[in-house]
Amino acid sequence: MYGQTAGHALCTFLRMISIQQLNKVYRTEEVETTALQDVSFSVQPGEFVSIMGPSGCGKSTLLNVLGLLDRPEGGSYTFNGTELTGLGERDRSAFRKHHIGFIFQSFNLIDELTVYENVELPLIYAGVASGERKERVGEMLRRLNLVHRSAHFPQQLSGGQQQRVAVGRALINRPNLILADEPTGNLDSANGNEVMDLLCELNEGGTTIIMVTHSVHDAGFSKRIVYMKDGQVITEKLAAC
Numbered sequence: 001m002y003g004q005t006a007g008h009a010l011c012t013f014l015r016m017i018s019i020q021q022l023n024k025v026y027r028t029e030e031v032e033t034t035a036l037q038d039v040s041f042s043v044q045p046g047e048f049v050s051i052m053g054p055s056g057c058g059k060s061t062l063l064n065v066l067g068l069l070d071r072p073e074g075g076s077y078t079f080n081g082t083e084l085t086g087l088g089e090r091d092r093s094a095f096r097k098h099h100i101g102f103i104f105q106s107f108n109l110i111d112e113l114t115v116y117e118n119v120e121l122p123l124i125y126a127g128v129a130s131g132e133r134k135e136r137v138g139e140m141l142r143r144l145n146l147v148h149r150s151a152h153f154p155q156q157l158s159g160g161q162q163q164r165v166a167v168g169r170a171l172i173n174r175p176n177l178i179l180a181d182e183p184t185g186n187l188d189s190a191n192g193n194e195v196m197d198l199l200c201e202l203n204e205g206g207t208t209i210i211m212v213t214h215s216v217h218d219a220g221f222s223k224r225i226v227y228m229k230d231g232q233v234i235t236e237k238l239a240a241c
Helices: 002-014 059-066 089-099 115-125 130-143 159-169 189-204
Strands: 019-029 032-043 050-051 074-079 100-104 177-183 208-212 224-229 234-237
Touching: 019 059, 032 234, 050 059, 050 189, 059 177, 074 189, 089 100, 115 130, 115 159, 115 177, 130 159, 130 189, 159 189, 177 189, 189 208
Parallel strands: 050 208, 050 224, 100 177, 177 208
Antiparallel strands: 019 032, 019 074, 224 234
16 A cells, blocks of 8 residues: 555656646637647656647647646646646746746747847846846856857847747746747748757756647657647657657
């Protein structure tokens, strides 16, 4: 009996993310749309998981729920054993700030800020002291080979460079989890492969990544692919980074 209990506890501990029977419905005065229906799956620390499926299948909604940008109608979402579905807005914001980094298809950089300032911004929001900010941003720009672009503005960069800045911004607070929504969607194949190689490198260093993608090519960089249809997880398979 003790062995079973200990084994169950270890299994639970090893799941960074556990989703159980998650539901999400969008309502207007005339239409009710089920975006997620009884979705259940888990992610282990250090995994690289791709979520695939046709447009409208619920991929982005699931990513928004995982990133605490949207609330489910029902079900459970635990992160390292902590239930998140009942958190208030302030706690949700604080959790995102310290545990989750986001990479978007459209980069979402601030045009009026330099590369350095875009990467630094999350540290300012987190209240990190100026000396530590300078050290961490410098280290990140060196890591991403962007030091020579630190004073440039986003419009002065290629698409691949902009996405590398976005990756740096996502990583600067050292999150446990990176959520990537079509990270190569606005890039040509060469720049797209560069970004995917970077994500694989980050994953090999221990960063957990969940990526929504339409690209079979990009999904092949991950370790596991979750397929969705009509708001449900229909199957999974292993892939190889």
